[in-house]
Structure formats: C-alpha cells, structure tokens
Amino acid sequence: MVEFTLNGRKIRSQMSPDTRLLDVLRGEFGLTGPKEGCGEGECGACSVLVDGKLFNSCITPLANVRGKTVVTLEGFRDSEEYKLLEKCFADAGAVQCGFCIPGMIMASEALLLRVPHPTEEEIREGLSGNLCRCTGYNMIINAVQMAAEKGDGLW
Amino acid sequence: MVKAHYPESLNEALTIKAEKKDQSLLVMGGSDVMVVHKTAPDVIYLNSIAGLKYVEQTEEYLRIGAGCTYAELIDDELVPGILRDTMREIASPAIRNVGTVVGNICNASPAGDTLPVLYAMDAVVVAAGMDDNGKKIERRIPIDKFILGVRKIDLRENEIVSAVEIPRSSYEGMTKLSHTKVGARKAEAIAKLSFAGICKVENGKIADIRIAFGSVGITVLRQRDIEEMIAGTPVSELEGKKADILARYAEVLHPISDQRSTEGYRKKVCLNLLEDFLNNICE
Ligand SMILES: Cc1cc2nc3c(=O)[nH]c(=O)nc-3n(C[C@H](O)[C@H](O)[C@H](O)COP(=O)(O)OP(=O)(O)OC[C@H]3O[C@@H](n4cnc5c(N)ncnc54)[C@H](O)[C@@H]3O)c2cc1C
Numbered sequence: 001m002v003e004f005t006l007n008g009r010k011i012r013s014q015m016s017p018d019t020r021l022l023d024v025l026r027g028e029f030g031l032t033g034p035k036e037g038c039g040e041g042e043c044g045a046c047s048v049l050v051d052g053k054l055f056n057s058c059i060t061p062l063a064n065v066r067g068k069t070v071v072t073l074e075g076f077r078d079s080e081e082y083k084l085l086e087k088c089f090a091d092a093g094a095v096q097c098g099f100c101i102p103g104m105i106m107a108s109e110a111l112l113l114r115v116p117h118p119t120e121e122e123i124r125e126g127l128s129g130n131l132c133r134c135t136g137y138n139m140i141i142n143a144v145q146m147a148a149e150k151g152d153g154l155w
Numbered sequence: 156m157v158k159a160h161y162p163e164s165l166n167e168a169l170t171i172k173a174e175k176k177d178q179s180l181l182v183m184g185g186s187d188v189m190v191v192h193k194t195a196p197d198v199i200y201l202n203s204i205a206g207l208k209y210v211e212q213t214e215e216y217l218r219i220g221a222g223c224t225y226a227e228l229i230d231d232e233l234v235p236g237i238l239r240d241t242m243r244e245i246a247s248p249a250i251r252n253v254g255t256v257v258g259n260i261c262n263a264s265p266a267g268d269t270l271p272v273l274y275a276m277d278a279v280v281v282a283a284g285m286d287d288n289g290k291k292i293e294r295r296i297p298i299d300k301f302i303l304g305v306r307k308i309d310l311r312e313n314e315i316v317s318a319v320e321i322p323r324s325s326y327e328g329m330t331k332l333s334h335t336k337v338g339a340r341k342a343e344a345i346a347k348l349s350f351a352g353i354c355k356v357e358n359g360k361i362a363d364i365r366i367a368f369g370s371v372g373i374t375v376l377r378q379r380d381i382e383e384m385i386a387g388t389p390v391s392e393l394e395g396k397k398a399d400i401l402a403r404y405a406e407v408l409h410p411i412s413d414q415r416s417t418e419g420y421r422k423k424v425c426l427n428l429l430e431d432f433l434n435n436i437c438e
C-alpha cells in the first residue's frame with residue numbers, strides 16, 4: 001500500500017509499489033488526463049506534476065511518489081492558470097487530434113511555474129520531452145507565449 | 156506483489172541490502188529500471204533518503220550524493236560547468252527531474268552521457284557496504300575500474316553506491332574544457348558518439364590533457380599512453396604533432412555499426428572533434 005496526495009486528496013493505492021504511476025492513475029483512480037503514448041518516457045503524453053515538477057508517469061514507479069503530491073490534468077482544471085492555457089491553446093489553433101495536449105498543458109504549467117516569462121528557446125526546451133504528431137509545434141509554442149503574456153502575475 | 160523497502164537513511168538501506176543481497180533491486184529515479192521492466196522479489200527504493208541528496212566540497216574533491224538528480228545538479232554552481240552542460244543535453248525536463256548521475260554510472264550503458272566527462276575527470280565511485288558486524292565500510296573505485304562492460308559494474312551484492320567524487324584538480328585551473336554529444340536531435344536522443352576533452356596550458360606548454368570518447372565501444376575510451384605523450388608539448392609545437400596524435404587515436408578507435416550510426420561515421424566524427432579540440436588549444 002502506497003500513500004500519497006492525489007489532486008489535493010490523501011489517498012492510498014492498493015497496487016504493487018512497482019506498478020507504473022500511469023496505471024495507478026488511469027486504472028485505479030479513473031483519471032484519463034494522463035495518456036499512454038510510448039510507455040518509455042519519450043513522448044510526454046503521460047505527464048503529471050510531482051511536487052510541482054514534471055514527471056513522466058509511465059516510467060515512475062508508484063513507490064517513488066510515496067508521501068508526495070501528484071497533480072494530473074484533472075486536479076489542475078479549475079485553476080485560473082488552466083483556464084488561460086486552455087483559451088490560449090484554442091486561440092492559437094494549437095490543438096488538432098488532442099492526444100498530446102494534456103501532456104503539453106502539464107509541461108507548460110511546469111515551465112511557467114519555474115519561468116513565468118520564458119523566451120521562445122526556453123519554451124522549446126521546456127516542451128522538448130513532449131511529442132506532437134499533428135501540429136508541427138509552432139502553434140503550441142505560440143499558445144504558451146500567449147499565456148505567459150496574458151497571464152502576467154498568474155505564475 | 157513485490158516487497159518494497161523505503162529506507163530513510165543509507166545505513167538502513169545497507170542493512171536491508173546486506174540481508175537481501177542479490178535478491179534485491181536498487182531503484183533511484185527509476186528512469187532506466189522502469190524502461191527495461193527490471194524487478195526482483197525485494198525492491199529497495201532509495202529516493203527518500205534525504206542524506207544522499209547533497210553536493211559538498213572537500214579540499215581535494217567535489218562529492219555528489221547518489222540522490223542528486225540532473226535538474227538539481229544543473230542548478231548547482233559547485234558542479235563543474237562542463238558536467239552541467241553535459242547534463243543539460245540529456246533527454247528532457249521530465250527525465251532530468253528524476254534521473255541521477257549515479258544511476259547513469261550504475262546503469263553502465265556505453266551511451267551514458269555523463270561517462271566521458273566523468274572518465275576525463277578521473278571520477279571515483281564510492282561504494283558503501285555493511286560488514287557482518289553491522290559496521291559500514293566504503294570502497295573508492297576509479298570510474299574506469301568500476302565500469303567493467305555493458306551493464307557490468309564492480310558492485311558487490313551487499314553494496315550501494317553512495318556518491319561520486321570528482322578531484323577538483325581535474326577541472327579547476329584547466330584552460331580548455333569541452334564536451335560534444337552527437338545525436339539525431341537536440342532533445343531525447345541517445346548519443347551516436349560523444350567527446351570530452353580537458354586541457355591545461357601552463358607557461359606555453361600542455362601541462363595536463365585528458366581525452367575521452369563515448370558510445371564508441373563497450374566502455375568509454377581513454378588512452379593514457381597517448382595523453383602522456385602529448386603532455387609537456389609546447390603549444391607552439393602542437394600543430395606539428397597533430398597528425399601523429401590523430402593517427403594514434405585512429406588506431407585505437409574501433410566503434411561498431413548499429414541502428415544509430417555506422418562505424419565509419421563514428422570514427423570520422425570522433426577524429427574531427429579531437430582535431431577541433433587540438434586546434435582550439437593552439438589558438
Ligand atoms: C526517455 C529517456 C531518455 C533518456 N535519455 C538519456 C540520455 O540522453 N542520456 C543518458 O545518458 N541517459 C538517458 N536515459 C537513461 C537514464 O535516464 C539515465 O541513465 C539516468 O541517469 C538513470 O538514473 P536513475 O536514477 O533514473 O536510475 P535508475 O533507473 O533508478 O537506476 C539505474 C541503474 O542503476 C542502479 N542504481 C541506481 N542507483 C544506485 C545506487 N545508488 N547504487 C547502486 N546502484 C544503483 C539501479 O539498480 C539500475 O540498475 C534516458 C532514459 C529515458 C527513459
């Protein structure tokens with residue numbers, strides 16, 4: 001049994017400690033924000049925040065979040081930051097099939113928490129572990145730039 | 156279900172390791188272990204040991220605790236710039252938030268990105284163990300003796316690596332420190348090959364030179380005999396010696412061809428990077 005805080009609630013997972021955090025989130029807690037793309041840490045579709053830092057939940061053993069705070073897209077949805085990111089992604093036309101977007105949003109949030117006014121280079125770097133097969137990235141970069149400008153003071 | 160252990164101190168971890176021996180698996184960030192689905196009846200999760208997260212300096216050494224992640228080390232000004240630059244090029248932010256230098260060493264992949272720089276700096280691996288009387292013992296092993304082959308390391312079944320030590324003389328006062336990783340992309344790329352060169356020019360002479368190549372063989376290639384031959388050379392004579400130096404390295408570089416690159420490409424680019432490094436010393 002592993003205890004941690006998930007989206008603001010203290011919870012206990014009954015799964016084996018070596019289970020992938022991704023399977024715990026989706027299978028045991030029904031959170032489908034984190035997606036499985038590659039399952040090997042390469043694509044970022046499964047991104048979550050652990051103590052405010054970006055993690056790939058597909059290569060994080062459940063044991064490694066013991067006592068920590070995990071936030072998935074669902075736990076972040078009601079925040080002002082999320083609403084702004086959502087609007088900017090829509091306005092910039094940054095979403096096509098949408099599969100990578102939850103991960104992109106989590107990576108954007110992790111970046112903006114660290115660097116509230118990133119340069120284009122810093123945005124590309126911050127999202128470098130998140131792959132998108134549809135958009136060609138430029139619109140996603142624009143969306144994050146837009147959010148950083150409009151969200152002055154939010155992060 | 157595996158039996159998970161969450162030691163809170165190194166001593167506690169060593170006690171468990173001494174009992175479970177090779178029935179147990181050590182996990183730090185898990186970024187290698189999880190990808191290859193490694194497991195064991197007992198898994199010892201080391202990442203809640205706060206005492207392994209430190210960077211400290213003694214007169215002679217910089218010591219990096221086994222719990223330090225890349226992201227933490229990149230932000231730490233005590234860590235030599237060449238090593239921080241190397242870590243900035245590893246994978247992606249999410250991997251750098253969990254991956255550790257000690258994990259990179261213990262994983263002993265020929266493509267481990269921190270290895271050429273660590274070899275060039277004569278890094279020393281600190282392996283801690285517990286003897287039968289419950290007394291802690293430490294072995295200090297030079298990195299080129301610690302890494303024995305692909306995923307083979309000189310770690311005994313009761314031991315845990317507690318730190319890596321870098322002699323300060325291997326980077327302080329050096330005049331040229333250079334590292335290049337050649338990969339298919341900027342992020343998320345396993346190295347086709349990599350190069351690390353460190354050199355100290357003093358009174359117009361090469362006082363110290365270290366050259367290491369990664370991803371070109373089972374382990375990092377460093378040729379102390381050739382380095383010793385170069386040491387002492389006046390910088391003004393290096394240009395004339397260059398062809399001989401390159402020929403000597405050409406003789407010992409025998410990279411393989413695999414899905415990431417070919418033997419010919421690897422060798423050519425290694426020698427180009429070396430030549431570039433030597434040219435930069437001459438300037
Ligand atoms: C998507 C992705 C991209 C990557 N990109 C790169 C890259 O660009 N360059 C690169 O070099 N690597 C890369 N890696 C590999 C990996 O991230 C690194 O090797 C990392 O440094 C491993 O550290 P860790 O703490 O996560 O190791 P873990 O997975 O926890 O452990 C790795 C190995 O070391 C052992 N070990 C760990 N800590 C100790 C200890 N204290 N004592 C004894 N044994 C120990 C474990 O038992 C295991 O065998 C990548 C991995 C992924 C998933």
Ligand code: FES
Pocket residue numbers: 035036037038039040041042043044045046047056057058059
């Ligand atoms: S599914 Fe986790 S990084 Fe791709």
Ligand code: FES
Pocket residue numbers: 094095096097098099100101131132133134135
């Ligand atoms: S929008 Fe389809 S993968 Fe990014």
